[in-house]
Amino acid sequence: xxxxxxxxxxxxxxxTAFEQYALKDVSFEIGDGEFVGLIGxxxxxxxxxxxxxxxxLQASSGKIxxxxxxxxxxxxxxxxxxxxxxxxxxxxxxxxxxxxxxxDVCFGPKNQGLSREEAEVxxxxxxxxxGLEERFWDKSPFExxxxxxxxxxxxxxxxxxxxxxxxxEPTAGLDPRGRDEILDEIAAxxxxxxxxxxxxxxxxxxxxxxxxxxxxxxxxxKRFDGPPREVFAHYRELEEMGLAAPQITYVVHKLREHGISxxxxxxxxxxxxDAILELLRPERAKASGRQTWGKAGSGE
Amino acid sequence: MSMGIIKASKxxxxxxxxxxxxxxxxxxxxxxxxxLDIREGDFVAVLGxxxxxxxxxxxxxxxxxxxxxxxxxxxxxxxxxxxxxxxxxxTAGMVFQNPDNQIIGNVVEEDVGFGPENxxxxxxxxxxxxxxxxxAVGMTAFRMKSPNKxxxxxxxxxxxxxxxxxxxxxxxxxEPTAMLDPNGRKDVIRTIHELNKKEGITVLLITxxxxxxxxxxxxxxxxDGHLVMDGTPREIFSRVKELKEYRLDxxxxxxxxYELKKEGVxxxxxxxxxxxxxxxxxxxxxxxxxxxxxxxxxxxQREHVNQG
Numbered sequence: 001x002x003x004x005x006x007x008x009x010x011x012x013x014x015x016t017a018f019e020q021y022a023l024k025d026v027s028f029e030i031g032d033g034e035f036v037g038l039i040g041x042x043x044x045x046x047x048x049x050x051x052x053x054x055x056x057l058q059a060s061s062g063k064i065x066x067x068x069x070x071x072x073x074x075x076x077x078x079x080x081x082x083x084x085x086x087x088x089x090x091x092x093x094x095x096x097x098x099x100x101x102x103x104d105v106c107f108g109p110k111n112q113g114l115s116r117e118e119a120e121v122x123x124x125x126x127x128x129x130x131g132l133e134e135r136f137w138d139k140s141p142f143e144x145x146x147x148x149x150x151x152x153x154x155x156x157x158x159x160x161x162x163x164x165x166x167x168x169e170p171t172a173g174l175d176p177r178g179r180d181e182i183l184d185e186i187a188a189x190x191x192x193x194x195x196x197x198x199x200x201x202x203x204x205x206x207x208x209x210x211x212x213x214x215x216x217x218x219x220x221x222k223r224f225d226g227p228p229r230e231v232f233a234h235y236r237e238l239e240e241m242g243l244a245a246p247q248i249t250y251v252v253h254k255l256r257e258h259g260i261s262x263x264x265x266x267x268x269x270x271x272x273x274d275a276i277l278e279l280l281r282p283e284r285a286k287a288s289g290r291q292t293w294g295k296a297g298s299g300e
Numbered sequence: 301m302s303m304g305i306i307k308a309s310k311x312x313x314x315x316x317x318x319x320x321x322x323x324x325x326x327x328x329x330x331x332x333x334x335x336l337d338i339r340e341g342d343f344v345a346v347l348g349x350x351x352x353x354x355x356x357x358x359x360x361x362x363x364x365x366x367x368x369x370x371x372x373x374x375x376x377x378x379x380x381x382x383x384x385x386x387x388x389x390x391t392a393g394m395v396f397q398n399p400d401n402q403i404i405g406n407v408v409e410e411d412v413g414f415g416p417e418n419x420x421x422x423x424x425x426x427x428x429x430x431x432x433x434x435x436a437v438g439m440t441a442f443r444m445k446s447p448n449k450x451x452x453x454x455x456x457x458x459x460x461x462x463x464x465x466x467x468x469x470x471x472x473x474x475e476p477t478a479m480l481d482p483n484g485r486k487d488v489i490r491t492i493h494e495l496n497k498k499e500g501i502t503v504l505l506i507t508x509x510x511x512x513x514x515x516x517x518x519x520x521x522x523x524d525g526h527l528v529m530d531g532t533p534r535e536i537f538s539r540v541k542e543l544k545e546y547r548l549d550x551x552x553x554x555x556x557x558y559e560l561k562k563e564g565v566x567x568x569x570x571x572x573x574x575x576x577x578x579x580x581x582x583x584x585x586x587x588x589x590x591x592x593x594x595x596x597x598x599x600x601q602r603e604h605v606n607q608g
Contacts, residue, residue, distance in 0.1 A: 041481045042451045146350040173397065173478045175349035175508050177547030202481045205552060242483035247511070247552035247574065254578040260585050269552055273559045276581065280565065280588055 003053055003085070003164065003196075004029040008062035010048055010220075022048040024220040025062070030164075030198065035190050037211030037228070038200045041242035045220040046200050047090075050166050053198070054085035083112055086162030090169050092153030096141040101127070101152050104141050108160040119159070126155035130185055147178035154182070158189075165189065166198040171206065179203075183210055208232065208246045208267035216243070229265035248272050303376055305470050305502050306338040306361055306392070310370035313356055313525075330356040332525035333370070338504065338518075340469065343496045345513040345533075346506045348522035349547035354506050357522070358474045361504070362392045375469065390419065393463030397475040399455030408450075408458055409434070409443040415466040426465075433464035436499065437491045453477075453484020457491055464495065470502040471495070477509060485509070510537075510551045514572040521546060538570035553577045 010023040023045050030036055040046045051057040052064055055071050055078040064071045071081055089095070098104035105123035110116065127137060130151040136144060141152050150170065157165065167186065171179040187210055189195045201207050207214060207228065214231040216224035218241040224231045232238070235245035235253070245267070252266045252275075262279060266272050313331040318324055331353045338344055348354040359365040360372050363379040375391050377384040393415075396402055405411025412430045421429070434440045437457040442450065447458055456476050463471055473492065477485040489512050496503045505512065513519055519536040521529035523546045529536055536543070537550050540558045550558065557571040557580070567580050 041483060042453075173350075173475060173508070175352075175547050176510070176549035177544075178350055179508075202485075204482070242481055244482045248556065250574050251553060251556065251577055254574055255581065255585075258578060258582045258585075260582065269556050269559060272556050273563070276556075276560060277563055277565070280584060282588075282592070 002029055002031050002065075002067065004065040004068075005049075005052070006063045006065065008049075008052060008064065009060045010045075010052065010057065011060040014060060021220045023052070023059075026217075026220075026222045027062075028215060028222060028225060030196060033190070033194045033196055035187075035197045035210060035212045036199070037207035037214045038198055038217065039202070039204070039207060039214060039243055040217030044217040044241070046217050047168060048220075049217065050087060050168060050198065050200065053164075053166060054082050054087050056082075056087070083108070083160040084162055085164045085166065086157035086160055088154055088157050088165070088167040088170060090172060092156075092170075093141070093146070093149035096149060096152060096156075099140060100138050101132070101141050101144070102137045104152060105155045105159050108156050112160060122159040122161065123155070126158040127152070129158055129189065130155045131181065147174050147182070150174065150178075150182060151185075162195070164196040164198065166200075168200045169202065170199070171201070171203070179206070186210070204232070204244055205246045205248075208248075216241070228267050232267050233265055303373060304337040305340040305375050306336070306504070307373045308334050308336045308357070308360070308370065309373075310335060311357075311360065311367050311372060312369035313353075313360065313365060314368045315356075330525055331360075334522075334525070334527055336520070336527060338502065340502050341496075341500050342517045343493065343503045343515070344505070344518045344520065345516040346504060346520055346522065347508075347510075347513065347536075347543075347546075347548055352522040352546075353525040354522045355474050356525075358394065358472050358504070358506055361470075361472050362389045362394055364394075386419075390466055391468055392470045392472060393466055393468035395456070395459050395463055395471065395473040395476050397478045399452055399459055399479070402459045402462070403447045403455060406446060407443075408439065408445050408447055411447055411458055412443075412461045412465050415462050419466060429465040429467070430461075433461035436464055436495060437461045438487075451484055452480045453487045456480065456484070456488050460488070460491060460495075464501075468501065470504065472504045472506075474506045475508065476505075477507065477512065485512070510549050510554075514551060521548065533572055534570040536570075537572060 005026055005028050008023055008026040011019060012022050013019050038046050048057060052059055058072060066081060069076060071078060096104050098107060102123055105126055106119040109119040109122045132148060132151045136148060141149055171182055183206060186197060190197045199211060211228060214228055215222060216231060224234060232245040232249050235249055238244060248269055249267055252262055252264060252272060255262050256264055262275050266275055311331050311334040315328040315330055316324055317326040346354045356365060360379065361374060363385050366380055372379045374388045377388055379388055403411050405414060409430050412433055413426050416426045416429050434443055437460050439454065439457050439461060447455060477488050480488065492503050492505065493515060495501045514533045516533055519531060519533050520527055528546065537554045540550050543550060553574055554571055557567050557577055561567050571577050571580065
């Protein structure tokens, strides 16, 4: 199973003086069970791109294939696609509207044609997955905290049992713990259920920690596509695009400037800690059979 | 008695929900006995998890919400005193999270002029203020543009200019960067620091981004409607465990330094910047290297590294 974008273009205001490419010749393939981070500055085309992936927007040219099928092809069931590729918008809690949490989460599956009973089974399961305690289920969604509302909204998409989950900045406005909790739950969906995840985020730290692969968009074009350590090695180019690398990457580069031969592709606190300890305590590293203190002072 | 520009004493605020017959259904205490005094000219960062009471407190500062019990003074004026409410709002301006909810003008300069116009400022003076405020936030080049053509960070700077044009002595910003990309975030934070330094405006910055806090003069942490921590960024970020208990975090460099210290590496407390961390680490690497070259087993530098 996969999503494939093939020379995707999206033109706003086609044929007018305001004609502008929102997406320009974007191609990639996201395989089954991948965890992809999507980054880019405001207006880089990220949101336009993800709306193509479940057929909400139609490409000006180019194609999207879901499991090999052209989603704009004749007779393709796009309604069905939308429940297989679940999209969680920015600030999804603004879309909550039902009288209680459980009914709100039932809305999606009921729309898929399930009975109230079946929908409730799905809703209960989804709410459990996002870690919202049962005592909140009969409350009005508007009485909940920001993090709880966000969970309800994500559960609403999960209840449709999508194969792919796309989230547009799911942690914006949440406190650090709330952010970690939501991301950990998303990571668990990926790990335990094999769900394919596309995470749009402005936090390079979060992307470095969770994604296996990063797609970088800039002015409607795909600029980088690779594992975090490869992509963040281009931190100077990322800065020119209004992005950055995680703070840790800068620490590592600073140390290298001082001639410390720490690997340059480190992107998380844990990796940095281990690498620094290894350099400071080579004999301990030797005992565990790892590489020892290298050519210190000769770093470029 | 000297009093800061913002002062709260025994402040309590309850959100009260009533049914159709006006009977009280539920009372939620958002602020529970807050005492706080903020000195004019300070840059104060307010941290706290969602629901800790920080936004409720922000709304007390310009009288959007009024105390259930206790008192809030802005520049010596009580917020409960009706006759002062306009002066209070002129003294303390607010900027909120979503720029799209705060911009009303069709052209940037119009939007910035809206505030002073509402205050009845004479036209010449309005234009002078628009000019100055746009300059202060670095948006002069955009004055004739439509706000909806701007990026999120630019919109927030326009919103800040709009507040500046009312000549406040204090600006309260409630998560102004939550919706911005890294560059927009940097621009907005730089802008508020400049206003604070150059114009001497008191800043109260509410944020969830720990990196935005390190240059503040003072950091206060709220939890459950109480003030639970109060100090310089270095003091606050030395208390990593405590911060995490309040659902907060520290910048990545501080976290890395903390993790290394836990492993016995000799580093000072409360490291805040990349430079501080590298400066502290490089000598340790050099020593290790020298010891190695002199054939001294690394166990010899136990004063720096505790072999766990």
